[in-house]
Amino acid sequence: xxxxxxxxxxxxxxxxxxxxxxxxxxxxxxxxxxxxxxxxxxxxxxxxxxxxxxxxxxxxxxxxxxxxxxxxxxxxxxxxxxxxxxxxxxxxxxxxxxxxxxxxxxxxxxxxxx
Amino acid sequence: xxxxxxxxxxxxxxxxxxxxxxxxxxxxxxxxxxxxxxxxxxxxxxxxxxxxxxxxxxxxxxxxxxxxxxxxxxxxxxxxxxxxxxxxxxxxxxxxxxxxxxxxxxxxxxxxx
Numbered sequence: 409x410x411x412x413x414x415x416x417x418x419x420x421x422x423x424x425x426x427x428x429x430x431x432x433x434x435x436x437x438x439x440x441x442x443x444x445x446x447x448x449x450x451x452x453x454x455x456x457x458x459x460x461x462x463x464x465x466x467x468x469x470x471x472x473x474x475x476x477x478x479x480x481x482x483x484x485x486x487x488x489x490x491x492x493x494x495x496x497x498x499x500x501x502x503x504x505x506x507x508x509x510x511x512x513x514x515x516x517x518x519x520x521x522x
Numbered sequence: 523x524x525x526x527x528x529x530x531x532x533x534x535x536x537x538x539x540x541x542x543x544x545x546x547x548x549x550x551x552x553x554x555x556x557x558x559x560x561x562x563x564x565x566x567x568x569x570x571x572x573x574x575x576x577x578x579x580x581x582x583x584x585x586x587x588x589x590x591x592x593x594x595x596x597x598x599x600x601x602x603x604x605x606x607x608x609x610x611x612x613x614x615x616x617x618x619x620x621x622x623x624x625x626x627x628x629x630x631x632x633x634x635x
Binding site for chain 2: 412450452454509510
């Protein structure tokens with residue numbers, strides 16, 4: 409039962425254009441959403457997050473949008489740069505029996521073409 | 523440099539031969555966790571620890587053990603590895619009492635024959 413889903417395994421975008429990565433979730437109890445970026449042979453690194461009480465959070469070229477009614481999350485990267493080529497994981501936190509759990513999506517491989 | 527380290531980075535072993543993957547963090551974090559990454563499944567939590575001597579099961583704990591005798595170390599033990607434990611493993615730590623602001627190690631790629 410995949411509670412956080414990234415339905416696009418891969419995405420290819422031209423340098424300078426906008427990259428939009430999408431994520432859907434099923435659990436309405438998720439209280440925080442995060443995006444992680446992962447390069448080959450490295451661990452994931454935190455990129456940006458958003459609380460469930462907000463609908464937008466921006467950090468430089470990265471903006472995360474949250475649509476709670478649709479249970480949908482998206483990450484916008486503008487403008488896209490070659491260094492943005494990586495696997496992006498969407499994740500969400502939920503409290504279960506007094507402990508906070510982090511649930512990941514399957515990941516989307518983003519390739520930025522020069 | 524603040525970091526999470528894992529050893530070994532790559533390991534090939536045979537079914538049933540006990541192994542330990544070490545994890546150490548130098549940030550004085552209380553929360554530590556182990557994940558495995560498999561194609562099409564993302565990262566799934568194996569075990570986590572909210573403090574010394576406090577550990578709990580994640581989503582896929584079967585076939586794994588952990589211990590937290592010291593704050594900085596959180597080893598992952600496979601008592602009798604099987605081929606379905608072939609995976610990419612990540613250790614992570616967090617300054618908070620939860621996984622929201624985790625720092626990940628570089629990963630350990632394990633192949634069980």
